[in-house]
Amino acid sequence: MNRCQSWVEISRSALLNNLDVLERLAGNSVTVAPVLKANAYGHGLLLCGQIMAQAGARIVCVNEVAEAEALSELPVDVYIVGPTFAEDADRIAAVRCQVVTSSRAHVDALARAAQAADTVLCLHVKVETGTHRQGLPPTQALELITHIGQTEGVVVAGVTTHLSDVEDETEHTFAGTQLSRFQDFVDNLPSAIVRHCGASAAHLVLPNSRYDMVRTGIALYGLWPSKETQISAAIVHGTAPQLHPVLTWKTRVAQISTVERGAYVGYGRSLRMAEDSRLALLPVGYYDGFDRHISGQGSVLIGGKRAPIAGRVCMNMVMVDVTEIPNIQVGDEVVLLGEQGDESVSAEDMADWIGTINYEVVTRIHERLPRIEVE
Numbered sequence: 068m069n070r071c072q073s074w075v076e077i078s079r080s081a082l083l084n085n086l087d088v089l090e091r092l093a094g095n096s097v098t099v100a101p102v103l104k105a106n107a108y109g110h111g112l113l114l115c116g117q118i119m120a121q122a123g124a125r126i127v128c129v130n131e132v133a134e135a136e137a138l139s140e141l142p143v144d145v146y147i148v149g150p151t152f153a154e155d156a157d158r159i160a161a162v163r164c165q166v167v168t169s170s171r172a173h174v175d176a177l178a179r180a181a182q183a184a185d186t187v188l189c190l191h192v193k194v195e196t197g198t199h200r201q202g203l204p205p206t207q208a209l210e211l212i213t214h215i216g217q218t219e220g221v222v223v224a225g226v227t228t229h230l231s232d233v234e235d236e237t238e239h240t241f242a243g244t245q246l247s248r249f250q251d252f253v254d255n256l257p258s259a260i261v262r263h264c265g266a267s268a269a270h271l272v273l274p275n276s277r278y279d280m281v282r283t284g285i286a287l288y289g290l291w292p293s294k295e296t297q298i299s300a301a302i303v304h305g306t307a308p309q310l311h312p313v314l315t316w317k318t319r320v321a322q323i324s325t326v327e328r329g330a331y332v333g334y335g336r337s338l339r340m341a342e343d344s345r346l347a348l349l350p351v352g353y354y355d356g357f358d359r360h361i362s363g364q365g366s367v368l369i370g371g372k373r374a375p376i377a378g379r380v381c382m383n384m385v386m387v388d389v390t391e392i393p394n395i396q397v398g399d400e401v402v403l404l405g406e407q408g409d410e411s412v413s414a415e416d417m418a419d420w421i422g423t424i425n426y427e428v429v430t431r432i433h434e435r436l437p438r439i440e441v442e
Contacts, residue, residue, distance in 0.1 A: 072350040073318040073403075075432060076441045077110055081289055081311035082118055088308045089283050092270060097277045100146065102266075102284030103138070104130035109356075109429035110288055110314055111438030116141050118440075126165075128282050135164040146191070146225075148282065150201060156180035165189040165224055169203055171214055174221060181220035189224030190215055191261075194252050196245040198231040205252050212256075225261035226253055230276065233268040234292040237299050242269065246276055253278075268292040271308065272299040288313045290414055290425050312413070314429060315405030316436075320369070320397050322348040323389070332386060333378025337363065344390045347374065349401055352383040356432040357403060360421035369401050370394070371408025404428070 090099050101124055102108075107115035112134060119127055120141045129135050130149035138145050139162040146165040153176035159166055160180035168174050168190045181188045192212055193202035203211060208226075215223050228249045230242045246264070253262050265276035267286035289312035291297045301307040324346050332338040332346065347369065353359045359380045366373040367387055374387040389395045404412055414425035421428075 074437045076315040076439050078313050081313045084311050085287050085289050098280040100126045100128050100282050102128040105430045106434045108288050109432045114438050132158050160184040167191045167193050178218045178220040188221050191225035194228045196228045196248040198229050228264045230269050237295050268296045272303050316403040318349050318351045318401045320347045320399045321350045338378040346386045347389045349385050352381045354382050358421045365420045368407035368410050
């Protein structure tokens with residue numbers, strides 16, 4: 068491996084464990100569609116796509132055409148769950164990916180591109196059931212399904228919706244309302260149309276949300292959608308399914324310095340040392356996705372011990388206090404996110420430090436950093 072300033076290790080065995088857990092929950096009649104959008108939730112689009120294809124995944128989900136193009140050589144169907152535009156139609160037809168659609172104009176553009184490419188495109192229609200984000204009211208959705216059925220070059224492959232608050236609740240009353248609305252809509256549709264509405268949280272805690280396919284993102288990478296989901300899953304299954312975090316983010320010590328008592332550290336003189344101390348410089352900063360809000364409260368792992376952040380996180384560098392960690396040397400490995408020895412820094416820890424969710428922590432790790440497969 069080339070020595071990098073900062074890199075991300077992706078555990079193949081953890082990723083495959085999580086896929087197995089999700090597939091076992093789904094059973095033989097439900098397709099698990101790994102979600103690889105947002106650079107596979109920060110884990111590396113192509114790397115995770117290759118692992119999923121090798122594991123036998125039949126379909127994967129992405130958010131945009133560029134992601135579908137990046138996976139076009141893999142032996143899997145690719146479904147774009149995010150919005151696309153009429154001007155994307157030729158690119159969509161070129162890679163023969165599946166897309167969600169929401170208007171006649173969009174359908175017609177896709178149909179023309181499909182006919183020109185001598186192919187048939189599979190479309191999914193999203194039904195609005197209560198999230199009010201992406202989708203159509205039931206009457207309009209049914210009209211669009213009818214229009215697709217009358218249009219050459221396109222077919223209705225699936226009907227979908229998205230649940231609003233499964234991650235935020237342990238009582239899923241509103242999700243039940245949405246599922247009832249979705250069921251009313253799909254009751255009279257042909258059985259060949261794939262019905263799907265469950266993402267990770269719903270798959271883990273609401274068996275009646277699985278239908279024909281589930282779209283599993285955050286759980287595939289060994290992260291829980293929320294504490295509430297983990298609690299609910301333990302109630303539903305007797306014990307929470309064993310998901311293993313896939314990602315470890317690392318860097319190396321670049322410099323070690325001694326700082327006298329009373330000296331200021333970093334921008335804004337935000338930290339004044341109370342004692343003579345030793346600081347280690349790490350070549351990673353907020354440009355890389357190591358959030359500036361971690362300043363003064365987070366820590367990293369060096370030599371199996373916690374090293375507190377010293378001063379402000381800079382654009383490309385950060386200082387940590389290693390006074391209590393003996394024998395530190397330039398070049399020593401540092402874990403920013405993950406485990407080292409008996410210690411760990413989880414995505415949830417980092418999310419608490421910066422006031423966000425674990426999804427944002429991992430997806431913001433800059434894609435320029437190499438993703439390296441490990442066992």
